[in-house]
Amino acid sequence: MTDTRDTVTVHGTVTTGFEGVRDEFAAVLAADHTEPGSQLAVYHRGGLVVDLWAGEGITGDSLPAVYSSTKGAAHLVVALLIQDGAIDPERTVASYWPEFAAEGKGQLTFRELVSHRSGLIWADGGLGIEDLADDRGVAARLAGQRPYWTPGTGYGYHALVIGALTGEVVRRVTGRSIQEIFEERVRAPHGLDLHLGLPEALEPRYTAIRPPVATPAQAAEAAANPLDPDSLRARAFGFAADPPLDLIALVNTRAVRALGPASFGGVGSARGLAGMYAAAVDGLDGRAPLLTPATVAEAGRVRYRGTDLVTGQTDHFALGFETVGADYPALGEGAFGHSGAAGSQAYADPVNGVAYGYTRRRFALPGGAAPENERLSAAVSEAVAKL
Template sequence: MTDTGESTITVHGTVAAGFENVREEFAAVLAADHTEPGGQLAVYHHGRPVVDLWAGEGMAGDSLPAVYSSTKGAAHLVVALLVQDGVIDPDRTVASYWPEFAAEGKGGLTARELISHRAGLIWADGGFTVEELADDRVVAGRLAGQRPYWTPGTEYGYHALVIGALTGEVVRRVTGRSIQEIFEERVRAPYGLDFHLGLPEELEPRYVPIRPGVATPEQAAESAANPIDLDSLMAVAFGFASDPPLDMVALANTRAVRALGPASVGGVGSARGLAGMYAAAISEVDGRAPLLQPGTLAEIGRVRWTGTDVVTAEVDAFAFGFEASRAHYPALGEGAFGHSGAAGSQAYADPANGVAYGYTRRRFALPGGAAPENERLSAAVGEAVAKL
């Protein structure tokens, strides 16, 4: 391992021999970010930590920023484990597990279609407060009787703030326990992961508040020229059409959200925690067998949908609840899966190459979703692995 530093921004942490280029790229992308840069990067290779870096004011290796939708990776890992156990059959209807869900023409939707963002339940009439969004049971209860925004099963549309509550209610009806409880018992605690769906009060001093993004003049001009259409599905799904509009920064910075850890967006963790979770999913770690068996990995990594998302209007690719990561990072192998987060975080597993990757930021990367530097960082990791 090698200690690190950079003249324009101090980079802390270590890299294994052969991964020096990743350290250099991490320093370069943060030095190029003039919006108070700060982030963490962690990488495992075949279950062994090979990159552990951090930089920025107030950011340490064990800092715990909010990771927004990277939380969905943890939630859907729990679902994958229950499918692997034979506890959930993805081709059974949701209503067979959760009878109230059948209201308003949703009775034929399967669990596979639900986790694949095809339910059309992107929001509830009247919207949600931040306090309501913190509680998955409240969200699920409201959505059970909600009329869908499209015929269930016919379209793909990102259920940004509610998918974890929906799949979580299926988990609860089958097991009697929440996604958060199962994640803690089967994933976080056994591996000592610094990634929490429900941040304990005693860890609050390590929380790094998320800061709003800083728009470039070009981004500000684009936003002014093309304001969000409040009648669009995107405005509905992200709470922008609510009164008052949902404040995404305030959402993560609310203690109730961190305490309850809603399975769509409420996770709090370090890059180490994110990468460690995906390493545990695909590799032997500390003498423990991989959480997911080869057949399960093949199922959850298989691309099940590609096209234009009817909510975000973006071209995307999704696997079984996870983003199909190779569509965004071509250096990854077939079957790579993971999930990004609104503030810029990214985390994924690349089983073909034995790589698990985690990245966090303390400030929103605009316009949203995975920060663009993940492309450079992922490419650098791929180059290092290819040379081993």
């Protein structure tokens, strides 16, 4: 189906009852005058009920970078390994990875690590694009790094490195990488268009992320409140580096896409993102859900409360996933997922049987889940409530 409204042409389909989601998708794109281009996919109880896209050069099969929505894929692997009993979240990281004990980190548990409590948000000497592409190299650097706060005493978003850290534990336990396990246990069996390591053959489908376009109000806000280069936020995102890390160039680099670093290097469609959470919680194509009800509950449970030392968000992390209920109040208790810097969002709402995926081509300011996700998520929740 093709639907043209206010000069925005919306492609794709919705099932009966979800027409309001298509209307809202068209409305938010019509209101975005910075060259709209995005995808939206929603599964309900394991069935695809929304599959929409719009924008020049965008199709339902386009594969943009999803930045930190990658963390959802990485920590789905972690959840599976905990569910299997291969990783004990209460054991210390150093018991799996002895080198990690350096600089006072020996008592940090794996649960604390995956909850962003290690204090290892960056490496002395900096991390360039080529460095960040290599999870094993990042892990080796951070094993000996002095943390930015006493491990276990608080949490702060390890924006560009958490997947390298948790991935090294996965490697020490299984002998395999997060990327390999994701491919074999999640992506390939379900035919998901979400890749932690984009094959060369799929490069023609890659949709490059484009730089943001600031509104006058956003530009004025940035000028009035410049980021402190010594802040934890500046360090965690590489903005304190010399030169500052270019987040657009980071994902638009073939080496990053090829290796798929587990913190930010995933490439996929909205269908792939939503399909991953549907496979995890509800099951796809007649397959059993990847996660047991107990693991699903654990994935969305906040164990450590407080304010994020990097982003200022509150009670933000569960088992490596972001809690999303505070951002989208209509969701059921225990909803979990992960957003990405360019504006992507993906989550599971187990109570209501919803799996949601959204991607953007142009980087949305100020970063993280694009503002339109609030409207789109509300439209999805309203449609589900009326079924």
